[in-house]
Amino acid sequence: MSVSVSDPTEDIELLSRYINGDETALTELVKRYQRELYGFIYHHVGNQADSADLTQKVFVNLFLKANQFSGKSAFKTWLYQIALNQCKNHFRSNDRRKISEDVEIEHLPLITEDNYIEDLGTREEQGKLRNAVSRLPEKQRMTVQLRLYQECTFPEIAEIMSGSVGTAKAHYFQAIASLRKMLQEENYETHDM
Amino acid sequence: MKPMTCKQVQSVLVDYIESELPVHQRKIMKDHISECMECTQEFNGLREMLKNTKDLYIPDPGDEFWESLPQRVLEDVKAQKAAMQSGENVVSLGQARTPDNQTSQTADTTTPRGASWFLKTVPIAATVLLAISAVFLFPSTNDLNFDSLSFQHRISTQQGLPELVSKFIPIQEMSARYGFNDQKRKVNTFVIGSLFAETLALLSAGNNTSSVKHLDLLVDDLSTMGVNSRLVTQVSGIRDIVKEGNKPRISLRQFAVFQVDFEQYLKTKKGRDAKEIVLFRMGTWTVDFGLAAAAKNKNLLKQDDKLDYFKRELARIEAPIGAINTLNNMSHIVTQDEISDRNTDKLFQMVQKLRGLLG
Numbered sequence: 069m070s071v072s073v074s075d076p077t078e079d080i081e082l083l084s085r086y087i088n089g090d091e092t093a094l095t096e097l098v099k100r101y102q103r104e105l106y107g108f109i110y111h112h113v114g115n116q117a118d119s120a121d122l123t124q125k126v127f128v129n130l131f132l133k134a135n136q137f138s139g140k141s142a143f144k145t146w147l148y149q150i151a152l153n154q155c156k157n158h159f160r161s162n163d164r165r166k167i168s169e170d171v172e173i174e175h176l177p178l179i180t181e182d183n184y185i186e187d188l189g190t191r192e193e194q195g196k197l198r199n200a201v202s203r204l205p206e207k208q209r210m211t212v213q214l215r216l217y218q219e220c221t222f223p224e225i226a227e228i229m230s231g232s233v234g235t236a237k238a239h240y241f242q243a244i245a246s247l248r249k250m251l252q253e254e255n256y257e258t259h260d261m
Numbered sequence: 262m263k264p265m266t267c268k269q270v271q272s273v274l275v276d277y278i279e280s281e282l283p284v285h286q287r288k289i290m291k292d293h294i295s296e297c298m299e300c301t302q303e304f305n306g307l308r309e310m311l312k313n314t315k316d317l318y319i320p321d322p323g324d325e326f327w328e329s330l331p332q333r334v335l336e337d338v339k340a341q342k343a344a345m346q347s348g349e350n351v352v353s354l355g356q357a358r359t360p361d362n363q364t365s366q367t368a369d370t371t372t373p374r375g376a377s378w379f380l381k382t383v384p385i386a387a388t389v390l391l392a393i394s395a396v397f398l399f400p401s402t403n404d405l406n407f408d409s410l411s412f413q414h415r416i417s418t419q420q421g422l423p424e425l426v427s428k429f430i431p432i433q434e435m436s437a438r439y440g441f442n443d444q445k446r447k448v449n450t451f452v453i454g455s456l457f458a459e460t461l462a463l464l465s466a467g468n469n470t471s472s473v474k475h476l477d478l479l480v481d482d483l484s485t486m487g488v489n490s491r492l493v494t495q496v497s498g499i500r501d502i503v504k505e506g507n508k509p510r511i512s513l514r515q516f517a518v519f520q521v522d523f524e525q526y527l528k529t530k531k532g533r534d535a536k537e538i539v540l541f542r543m544g545t546w547t548v549d550f551g552l553a554a555a556a557k558n559k560n561l562l563k564q565d566d567k568l569d570y571f572k573r574e575l576a577r578i579e580a581p582i583g584a585i586n587t588l589n590n591m592s593h594i595v596t597q598d599e600i601s602d603r604n605t606d607k608l609f610q611m612v613q614k615l616r617g618l619l620g
Contacts, residue, residue, distance in 0.1 A: 091335055094331065094334065094335055094338070095331040095332075095335065098330055098331040098334050099331055102327060102330050102331075103327070106319075106322070107319050110319050110320075111317070111319070116320045116322055116514075117513075117514035117515040118514075119322075120322050120326060120514050121513070121514055123330070124330060124333055124334060124337065127330075127334040128334055128337045128338055128341065131334065131338045132338055132341060132342065193313070194313075194317060194318055197310075197313055197314055197317060198317055201314065201317075212314070216311065216314055216315045217315065237281070240275075240279075241275050241276065244275045244307070244311070245275070247310065247314070248306075248307060248310060251310065
């Protein structure tokens with residue numbers, strides 16, 4: 069689920085075309101961001117079905133509010149602000165902040181017959197890693213997700229999370245240190261997955 | 262320049278990896294790491310962990326999801342804008358799910374009955390099967406979307422979901438509802454389609470009691486039909502989660518994939534029959550359309566394309582003429598510029614008639 073590199077000015081132009089009645093612009097924007105948004109939400113909520121639902125909801129909310137876009141920030145920043153709020157609401161309404169204590173099966177890649185032993189190891193390590201991420205405090209977890217999965221810069225993260233660049237960095241560095249500590253305690257093996 | 266201790270180096274390793282250090286400090290770090298075994302190990306371990314975190318597996322929802330998402334977003338946005346403009350208090354079937362452990366006021370529901378005409382014609386269809394073309398086996402939908410979940414998501418109602426669902430799925434006596442007292446329930450794909458779409462609506466409305474009963478029936482019917490065990494397990498697994506009630510609520514999408522999987526099963530199974538696919542679609546569609554009619558969502562009733570499709574396909578599979586006539590009458594209403602309240606009620610009654618004729 070790679071992050072697409074989109075031209076920010078093109079995004080704003082597409083949004084403006086949509087506001088002026090061009091529905092193909094909506095399609096184009098959704099196509100541009102659907103995979104990375106789904107990936108972001110998946111890392112946040114931890115299951116495929118809810119992630120698919122929320123991805124659609126985020127886009128719907130965004131286009132319903134299209135007229136409110138000020139243009140001061142990038143489209144991507146605005147999109148993730150909406151996504152972040154939607155994810156928070158999701159957890160509030162579901163009363164389950166953490167992804168899960170036990171790793172769900174769907175979190176894990178399929179085991180192939182050819183590399184059975186190797187794949188088993190990978191699944192176990194991925195499980196430890198995902199659980200560790202899910203145990204991070206909310207702001208740290210969100211910062212890690214935006215930085216590592218969405219490849220946002222610290223100024224972008226600061227804007228999405230309505231904070232300062234310094235705070236975003238502090239959250240990130242603290243999160244990585246905590247992750248490292250948690251994984252060392254669990255004898256996590258760092259090998260290429 | 263002053264060298265750094267291992268402790269100092271390790272305290273800023275993330276900054277180093279993130280290129281957040283000033284140039285002169287980077288140089289000192291680089292020199293230290295290249296000469297110190299312990300810091301090299303720590304550096305490699307951290308870098309690997311970041312890479313692995315970044316590469317965590319994400320299950321792909323599949324091409325169909327990606328391809329249909331822009332259209333579903335567009336339709337949702339339009340429906341919500343239209344509802345806002347008309348001042349409706351929008352409660353979407355997809356959005357207003359209630360937790361599993363919340364009991365709903367919705368009454369228990371009815372289940373469509375078997376289609377005798379269909380059962381009678383199955384052997385004939387089987388013998389003709391060899392002669393018919395692949396086009397007939399896999400009826401062209403001309404890009405029509407039969408996705409119940411996305412359609413039901415677009416339905417908005419002022420009366421509350423449990424009331425809406427119970428209006429469409431009326432209360433009947435248990436024996437009449439399931440027919441288990443004096444007659445064996447007949448099973449066909451129309452019934453499966455109806456059960457599926459009704460269950461989806463019941464889950465949306467948070468009616469767990471009826472959802473479980475529907476899911477029980479679905480499991481029974483799938484087993485009776487000899488459907489592959491994976492599909493049966495898929496449905497029974499969802500039923501068990503709903504039944505337990507204390508688990509995180511079941512996601513509609515988790516259940517909704519059954520529609521795609523079952524259609525795929527019908528298309529690929531041994532002795533496949535185009536009739537089964539048409540009837541399955543018809544079963545889900547009559548429920549979806551009926552709900553939209555009950556909710557008086559007139560914009561969602563303008564479905565002349567789907568009506569044309571079903572008229573054509575039902576004629577092809579030699580369905581009762583009454584069903585085709587009913588579809589013709591429905592077409593006549595939905596192609597009018599504006600659908601009146603009276604005609605919305607008529608459409609609702611016509612759907613019920615179709616369910617009686619086919620189910």
